[in-house]
Each structure stands twice: as C-alpha cells, then as structure tokens.
Amino acid sequence: MKIWSSEHVFGHPWDTVIKAAMRKYPNPMNPCVVGVDVIDRSLDNQGRLHSHRLLSTEWGLPSIVKAILGTSRTLTYIKEHSVVDPVEKKMELCSTNITLTNLVSVDERLVYTPHPENPEKTVLTQEAIITVKGVSLSSYLESLMANTISSNARKVCFCGKNSWALVLLNTMLKAQTCRIGPIVCTTFYF
C-alpha cells in the first residue's frame, strides 16, 4: 500500500477553479477518460451540491503488464463523489475504481479551498491510497503510480480561450494507469 499526498496552489480564485474542475473532461491532457456520466445529483439541506459521477477510462497497458495481471480488459470504471459548498467555498471530491478491484484499488481525495491569505488563489490538497493486490510486482507498480501522481499533480494548463478552462490532471487512476502504459499519456507534456 502506498499513501501519497500533495498540495498545490492555483493562481485563480476559487470560483474559477471549481468551474474548471467540474468540466475538466474532455481533456486532451488526459485522453484515457473516454466517458463521464452523472449518476445522481442533488442539493442537501445545507445548500451543498452532491454529484455522483461514473468515469469510463481506457487503459494503455503494455502487453507485458497485461500478461502479469492476467487481464486483457482495458476499459475500467471509476466512481466519483463530489460535494460543492458555495457558502463555505469548499469542494471535496473522492474517487475510487469500481472495476479491476481485485487487482488494484486507488482511493483519491481532493479538497479545493480558497487560499487562506489570498482570495485570488486556490489551494488544492490531494491524497491517494493505492493498493495493488496479489501481484508479485505490486510494490513496483505502487511506486510507479505514486511517482506518476506526483508529477501529474503539478500539470496545470490553460486551454481554449476561456479563463475557466483550467485543467488539472488530478484524477489518479486515469493518470497512473495511463502511465503504466508509458506509451499513452507521457507524451502530454507542455
């Protein structure tokens, strides 16, 4: 098991970052996410918006890893739950994979809050727990994933003409699974 955490500061106000975070797919920086669906969405009695989403991701596993894992399945699903509190100005997002759970589990938690000293900035704290199960290469794979998370967390780009189009590569499973297939995502640097 590998626990990983990080903090990142965006040079944009909270509202701008949250709008971008809610619409971050499709994302040319992360082509592994091939589908996003809202399964459920509701306001609670404190005025917070809860969204449950299903992300479909396409893995880019090299054949050697496929052979080791014993699967040729490359489509996997991630469930994501986010809560946006517009009064407290806080967004919390948890995601976990719901397929291939016998091989790997990745639980990620992100929290976006305004910077305590500068309201024009936003702080993202990010943590993930990665567990690769029953595979002899597990510690190698876990390290690979944690390293990828670490580098992806700092990849921030502005695309398109709108300021809200701030894209953060932060949803772990897509990032690291793409990286397991180094062919797929590592070309998306800028």
Place this chain on the structure above:
Amino acid sequence: MNSVGEACTELKREYDQCFNRWFAEKFLKGENAGDPCVQLFKRYQLCVQKAIKEKDIPIEGLEFMGPRKGKAENSS
C-alpha cells in the same frame, strides 16, 4: 465527452449544457432556488441507467469511501 451508453450522449450534452450554465451563473453565486435542469436530467438518467445495466457495471451496493474513511486500517 461521451456517455457510457452511446445512445445517451446527446441527452448528456443537453443536460451538461443546462447544468453548467446553472452551476456557474446561479449556484456558485448563491442563488440556488432550484435546479432548472431536472427534466433533462431525468431523461438522461433513464438512458444511463439502462446502459449501466446492459454493460453490467457494478455501481450498486458499493460503499463509497474516501482515503480517510477507513481503508488505511487494512494496511498490507
């Protein structure tokens, strides 16, 4: 961005458009007098539920847990 069900992509696009506008222009500004996209969401959701069932995606019965909510106890 596509939907998990090919047939739902257009419904999803219509809903997303409605939601994104409401989210940015009303919700984040503290005006949450109700979600105007409910009908679009219902149509879209019916389609997605069908696709999830057909593809046998295990979304039901899964306890959703963030990293801080207990998995660390099962340390390997």
